[in-house]
Each structure stands twice: as C-alpha cells, then as structure tokens.
Amino acid sequence: MLLEVAGLKKSFGSIVVADDLDLVVAPGEAVGIIGPNGAGKTTLFNLIAGGLAPTAGYFRFDGRDFTGVPLQGRCRAGIGRTHQIPQPFEKLTVFENLLVGAVYGRRKTEAAVAQSCGEILERLGLLKRANTLAGSLTLLERKRLEMARALATAPKLLLLDEIAGGLTEGECSELVATIREIRQTGVAILWIEHVVHALLAVIDRLVVLNFGRKIADGVPKQVMQLPEVHQIYMGIEA
Ligand SMILES: Nc1ncnc2c1ncn2[C@@H]1O[C@H](COP(=O)(O)OP(=O)(O)OP(=O)(O)O)[C@@H](O)[C@H]1O
Numbered sequence: 001m002l003l004e005v006a007g008l009k010k011s012f013g014s015i016v017v018a019d020d021l022d023l024v025v026a027p028g029e030a031v032g033i034i035g036p037n038g039a040g041k042t043t044l045f046n047l048i049a050g051g052l053a054p055t056a057g058y059f060r061f062d063g064r065d066f067t068g069v070p071l072q073g074r075c076r077a078g079i080g081r082t083h084q085i086p087q088p089f090e091k092l093t094v095f096e097n098l099l100v101g102a103v104y105g106r107r108k109t110e111a112a113v114a115q116s117c118g119e120i121l122e123r124l125g126l127l128k129r130a131n132t133l134a135g136s137l138t139l140l141e142r143k144r145l146e147m148a149r150a151l152a153t154a155p156k157l158l159l160l161d162e163i164a165g166g167l168t169e170g171e172c173s174e175l176v177a178t179i180r181e182i183r184q185t186g187v188a189i190l191w192i193e194h195v196v197h198a199l200l201a202v203i204d205r206l207v208v209l210n211f212g213r214k215i216a217d218g219v220p221k222q223v224m225q226l227p228e229v230h231q232i233y234m235g236i237e238a
Pocket residue numbers: 012015017035036037038039040041042043044
C-alpha cells in the first residue's frame with residue numbers, strides 16, 4: 001500500500017472529527033471521499049498531509065512509518081495537496097508559484113526544476129498564464145494552479161479537496177479530464193468532492209464519512225446504493 005492510516009483519532013473539544021479511522025490507498029489508485037458538511041473530510045486531509053497532529057493513530061506512507069512526521073517531511077516524501085479555497089501566493093506569478101512548490105517540496109534548485117514546472121503548466125493548461133500574477137486568475141485557473149503547484153512537488157499521492165466546487169458544468173468536465181490525465185501518469189489520488197458525478201468519472205473506490213467515522217468503503221456504484229449512504233449523505237429516507 002502507498003498510504004496506510006489506522007486507528008486515526010482527532011477531536012476539537014466535544015466534536016469528534018476522526019473516530020478510529022482506517023484508510024488505505026494503493027499506488028496509482030484513485031479514491032473518492034464523500035460525506036455531509038462537517039463530517040471531518042478536510043480534517044482528515046490535514047491529518048494525512050501533516051498540518052494537524054492526531055490524538056492517536058498510525059500512519060504509514062510508501063513503506064515507512066510516518067507517524068509524527070511533520071508537514072514538510074510528508075510533502076518531500078510524496079504527499080501533495082490542494083486546498084478547498086485556493087491558496088496561491090497572489091503576488092507571485094503562476095510560474096513562481098510552481099517554483100516555490102518544486103524548490104521547497106523537492107529540495108532542488110530553481111534551474112533544476114524550471115523545465116518540469118513548464119511541463120506541468122502545459123499539462124494543466126496554464127502555460128499561457130505563466131507570467132500572470134496568481135492573484136488575477138479566474139476561479140478555474142486558481143483551481144488548476146492549486147493542482148499544478150501540488151504536482152510541482154512530484155507527489156506519489158495527490159490530495160484534492162473539493163476541486164470541482166463552484167465551477168460551471170463545462171469547467172467541471174475540463175477539470176475531470178485533467179485529473180484523469182494526472183492519474184494516467186501513475187499519481188494516486190484521494191479526492192474529497194461534493195460534485196459526485198465528477199468524482200464517479202475518475203475514482204476506483206469510494207469512502208463515505210459521517211461524524212468522523214467511516215460508514216462505507218468500496219466499489220463506488222455499490223456504495224452509492226447503500227441505504228445508510230442515501231439516508232446520511234443525501235438526506236433520503238431508506
Ligand atoms: N481547527 C478547528 N478547531 C475547531 N473545530 C474545527 C477545526 N477544524 C474543523 N473543525 C470542526 O470539525 C468539524 C469537521 O470539519 P471539516 O472541515 O473537517 O469537515 P468537512 O467534512 O470537510 O466539511 P465540509 O464538507 O463543509 O468542507 C466541523 O464541525 C468543524 O467546525
């Protein structure tokens with residue numbers, strides 16, 4: 001397995017956001033995560049990426065025990081992430097944003113990463129915006145930049161947090177095509193998304209969270225049919 005999380009626990013006061021969670025992702029696999037607002041999805045990403053420390057839990061990545069390893073160590077080991085609300089360095093250009101990811105995420109010189117950053121921008125459809133200040137991008141371009149900057153760190157696992165939210169149907173389809181292309185390069189994907197049809201177009205497996213607990217994990221179409229998923233996630237009575 002590429003990622004193995006076992007017995008993950010985290011609370012904020014009386015709110016339990018990760019309740020004895022187990023999760024695995026195989027190399028190159030695409031796994032979707034759904035769940036109602038406040039189910040603990042983004043918190044799970046923060047725990048995996050290392051921005052938050054769990055109360056308990058075991059964490060293994062790429063064959064090594066990573067329990068207690070901080071964010072930058074996880075990034076350099078191959079965990080890249082995007083944020084639900086894009087967080088570019090607004091006063092840097094698009095290309096400079098990628099350089100930051102590549103130089104600090106891979107511990108390489110600017111000269112050594114410049115070409116691969118250009119290739120990533122081309123793949124993500126942002127090459128023509130390379131010298132534009134990130135603060136002036138459209139929402140779709142910001143979302144593309146989030147992915148491009150994460151890819152610049154050369155991840156083995158890419159965490160996508162609601163990347164399709166707020167986009168038009170056409171923009172969403174474009175983004176799905178890009179995510180499928182990223183997958184074809186061998187990068188594993190763990191994707192939180194409320195736009196379920198976008199998710200289902202990409203993923204191999206679907207995990208459902210509710211109140212910090214995993215309530216389903218399996219073949220996407222079968223998971224979507226489960227009465228508890230209908231009831232909890234969509235508010236439809238079984
Ligand atoms: N730093 C924090 N301090 C206190 N409570 C927090 C903190 N971060 C998250 N929470 C709470 O933990 C719960 C889970 O939040 P989280 O953002 O992980 O949910 P989510 O499933 O990603 O929701 P959404 O779909 O709305 O993005 C929420 O009740 C949230 O208010």
